[in-house]
Amino acid sequence: MAYSDKVMDHYENPRNVGSLDGDEADVGTGMVGAPACGDVMRLQIKVSEEGVIEDACFKTYGCGSAIASSSLVTEWVKGKTLDEAATIKNSDIAEELALPPVKIHCSVLAEDAIKAAITDYKSKQ
Amino acid sequence: MSVTKPIYFDYSATTPTDPRVAKKMCSFLTMDDGLFGNAASRSHQYGWDAEKAIDEARNNVAALIAADPKEIVWTSGATESDNLAIKGVAHFYKKKGNHIITSKTEHKAVLDTCRQLEREGFEVTYLDPQESGLIDLNKLEAAMRDETILVSIMHVNNEIGVIQDVAAIGELCRSRKILFHVDAAQSCGKVAIDVDAMKIDLLSMSAHKIYGPKGMGALYVRRKPRVRLEAQMHGGGHERGMRSGTLATHQIVGMGEAFRLAKEEMASENERVRMLRDRLMNGLSDIEEVYVNGDVEQRVPHNLNISFNFVEGESLMMALSDLAVSSGSACTSASLEPSYVLRALGRSDELAHSSIRFSIGRFTTEADVDHAIKLCHDKIQKLRDLSPLWDMYKEGIDLSTVQWSAH
Numbered sequence: 001m002a003y004s005d006k007v008m009d010h011y012e013n014p015r016n017v018g019s020l021d022g023d024e025a026d027v028g029t030g031m032v033g034a035p036a037c038g039d040v041m042r043l044q045i046k047v048s049e050e051g052v053i054e055d056a057c058f059k060t061y062g063c064g065s066a067i068a069s070s071s072l073v074t075e076w077v078k079g080k081t082l083d084e085a086a087t088i089k090n091s092d093i094a095e096e097l098a099l100p101p102v103k104i105h106c107s108v109l110a111e112d113a114i115k116a117a118i119t120d121y122k123s124k125q
Numbered sequence: 126m127s128v129t130k131p132i133y134f135d136y137s138a139t140t141p142t143d144p145r146v147a148k149k150m151c152s153f154l155t156m157d158d159g160l161f162g163n164a165a166s167r168s169h170q171y172g173w174d175a176e177k178a179i180d181e182a183r184n185n186v187a188a189l190i191a192a193d194p195k196e197i198v199w200t201s202g203a204t205e206s207d208n209l210a211i212k213g214v215a216h217f218y219k220k221k222g223n224h225i226i227t228s229k230t231e232h233k234a235v236l237d238t239c240r241q242l243e244r245e246g247f248e249v250t251y252l253d254p255q256e257s258g259l260i261d262l263n264k265l266e267a268a269m270r271d272e273t274i275l276v277s278i279m280h281v282n283n284e285i286g287v288i289q290d291v292a293a294i295g296e297l298c299r300s301r302k303i304l305f306h307v308d309a310a311q312s313c314g315k316v317a318i319d320v321d322a323m324k325i326d327l328l329s330m331s332a333h334k335i336y337g338p339k340g341m342g343a344l345y346v347r348r349k350p351r352v353r354l355e356a357q358m359h360g361g362g363h364e365r366g367m368r369s370g371t372l373a374t375h376q377i378v379g380m381g382e383a384f385r386l387a388k389e390e391m392a393s394e395n396e397r398v399r400m401l402r403d404r405l406m407n408g409l410s411d412i413e414e415v416y417v418n419g420d421v422e423q424r425v426p427h428n429l430n431i432s433f434n435f436v437e438g439e440s441l442m443m444a445l446s447d448l449a450v451s452s453g454s455a456c457t458s459a460s461l462e463p464s465y466v467l468r469a470l471g472r473s474d475e476l477a478h479s480s481i482r483f484s485i486g487r488f489t490t491e492a493d494v495d496h497a498i499k500l501c502h503d504k505i506q507k508l509r510d511l512s513p514l515w516d517m518y519k520e521g522i523d524l525s526t527v528q529w530s531a532h
Contacts, residue, residue: 036475
């Protein structure tokens with residue numbers, strides 16, 4: 001299967017790979033997917049007192065499209081408020097990366113990861 | 126993108142046609158060579174020449190499996206051979222019984238054919254292999270009934286390369302007067318086959334897995350005691366009525382030549398290929414958390430199926446784009462189901478999703494293997510640095526205790 005240039009770029013040079021301390025009150029962690037399905041994403045956000053995402057990072061076990069989707073959303077959520085970040089749709093991700101139909105679930109997972117991270121952050125406040 | 130082609134490590138998927146085979150095939154096509162005739166034309170030289178070439182190919186194919194040339198039926202490939210053997214026997218012997226036994230790790234050409242027969246009213250038992258990939262003979266015997274008409278077990282598994290003890294299975298089937306079909310697409314030219322000694326009644330073969338052309342195969346059908354088949358392809362009554370259609374002389378000649386070369390060179394080639402495979406296996410064995418899938422001893426020399434835990438197979442294949450390999454992960458398919466073969470061995474989903482099959486062949490070099498080893502070391506480290514599962518493993522978390530949100 002041929003990957004789009006954007007997927008290849010994120011895959012070859014993933015942005016914001018890493019971890020934040022999930023125990024900190026200003027960090028939200030979203031872990032979605034399952035090893036049995038072949039993809040697990042962990043997205044973490046660090047939120048300022050004003051409710052703005054000032055840092056984001058990820059680690060992903062999964063195919064190239066899953067890695068690219070999560071890499072892309074770390075770029076997108078940075079500088080956004082929680083409410084803004086929550087409006088990111090999987091279709092935006094799929095469109096940006098030109099994902100083929102069999103890879104749409106990767107973008108769904110990335111959207112879920114954002115929502116899960118936000119939920120986790122809010123539950124700590 | 127690199128300009129050079131990736132190094133080929135997928136000989137179990139298909140092989141390049143050997144140049145000696147291709148050269149011979151080319152001489153059976155054009156007017157200039159004059160060997161394009163229809164073997165069924167009995168009235169002129171063109172037909173006789175084609176028939177002679179086909180007879181020679183039939184002898185070569187029969188010789189590799191110690192059969193009589195009259196027992197070889199040409200087909201379009203192992204998939205057709207499997208269909209003809211299984212449906213042909215089922216339809217012919219349905220008054221005798223309606224039960225068939227096979228295993229869960231068979232090729233889809235066997236499994237899907239059996240599913241079709243189930244829809245037609247036959248009963249099929251799908252045996253679970255052991256963790257090694259090998260069939261438990263006791264389980265096989267226990268599954269046999271009075272109504273069992275056919276056992277279909279592959280000789281060598283396409284994904285994990287394990288070699289079944291077909292002689293023991295043949296013995297068991299013969300003692301119960303049950304016909305025994307063997308899918309030998311992956312074993313011809315790799316493992317010695319003797320259809321009499323192994324008590325095999327039907328055996329499927331493919332040309333393109335052993336340096337012959339694609340679109341060409343054969344089915345061995347035992348004559349003594351005679352095995353009957355209901356034809357699946359009707360027409361001119363070719364191949365003693367079992368498979369009609371004008372014989373593809375150049376394809377058949379190619380298969381014959383490939384099988385002749387295989388018989389001649391099998392011993393030396395196996396030794397060379399085994400050396401390369403072991404070099405690859407040893408070179409990868411110092412990576413943490415690697416698992417060889419399938420029995421290591423009872424295995425063809427050219428196959429290495431290996432799981433790199435916590436790294437997903439498809440992303441690994443992307444990382445290894447310099448290498449043409451295949452993966453047991455099925456992220457590319459809509460189903461998201463990992464390899465059914467690895468699952469049937471009891472491998473966890475994670476390990477099945479993390480598997481890569483290397484298959485080595487006639488044109489693989491030591492330098493190819495060394496390049497692959499280095500690349501795997503580099504890329505697996507890179508992907509593990511990206512993997513949350515690897516983090517969790519390093520933190521000592523047992524992944525089987527985690528509540529995952531399946532999707």
